[in-house]
Amino acid sequence: MTTWQGWHRFATTDPPAPPQPGDPPRSTEERLAYHSSFVTIRTPAISQLATQVRTLMILGRHQQATARPSLIVTGPAAAGKTTALLHVGRACHLAHTRKNPTPPGSAHGAAPVAYVLVPPGATAKTLITEFARYLGIPTTTRMTQTQITDAVCHTYTQAGIQLILIDEIHRLNPRTTTGAQAADLLKDLTERLPATFVYAGINVTDTPLFTGTRGAQLAGRATLIDCGPLPARHGRREPFRDVITDIENNLDLHQHKTGTLPRHAPYLHQRTAGRIGSLTRLIRQAAITAIHDGTERITKTALDTIRLDHLAETHHRPTRTR
Known part of the structure; x- marks a missing residue:
């Protein structure tokens, strides 16, 4: 994008579109490509x-x-x-x-x-x-x-x-x-x-x-x-949870239950330190894994298996329960 031709191609190419009600189901390859590029979440x-x-x-x-x-x-x-x-x-x-x-x-x-x-x-x-x-x-x-x-x-x-x-x-x-x-x-x-x-x-x-x-x-x-990390709570609002909801609403998974990811907002905030880049990467990787292994849904157990960028991993210090 550091040339006019590249920028023009980026700006005029339709961004990835989330699945719409009534649309025919996408192929596995189409859904993998979609989660790879994904939509831009308006933060x-x-x-x-x-x-x-x-x-x-x-x-x-x-x-x-x-x-x-x-x-x-x-x-x-x-x-x-x-x-x-x-x-x-x-x-x-x-x-x-x-x-x-x-x-x-x-x-x-x-x-x-x-x-x-x-x-x-x-x-x-x-x-x-x-x-x-x-x-x-x-x-x-x-x-x-x-x-x-x-x-x-x-x-x-x-x-x-x-x-x-x-x-x-x-x-x-x-x-x-x-x-x-x-x-x-x-x-x-x-x-x-x-x-x-x-x-x-x-x-x-x-x-x-x-x-x-x-x-x-x-x-x-x-x-x-x-453009710093999003707080878990700002006054009466929960901006980080709102972003998680937007991401979840744009997933293209066959068995994922709406509302699952927002319920894990405290865990996701700790895991990513509120960084949007780390959050979207974590959820997109989990979605791609869910398509590959056939589960078609994202759970906290699945999120725990994803390795993130080193910055996020060094920040995250999960506590293990016995």
């Missing part, structure tokens, strides 16, 4: 990000003198940051193309969204080269950073890029010379491009990105969206 972070992006894009639409306000999606690993980023980016892409269909006879429509990964050990030149690669802007080793930046700013403006998603932002370290130059490049781009920037990274507030003069500038322009 509170996704809802908040969607609202903020829509508002800030309108707020910055006619802003000319200074950089437009931006957003930073932060949280621990496996908290659903990239999922939220991609979900909102796809929604923006589809909304724009519905309002602005490709003219008849034109081979290419507008490109409203860009998705860029910060490369490991990013320098200003390697970072701007990633921006160029997304739209297929030709570059050579002889080109200077300034030349590539000028080409990117011109082409992105001509293409109609309105939303720029920058993932893995925690890889930038402004305390190093190269990291500081890369951070300055991003600041320059926010002032030269008529687009809203949304960054995502692991625990961004704990990294050097928010320290020093550059960090103060970023903090003064960016709204923070916390």
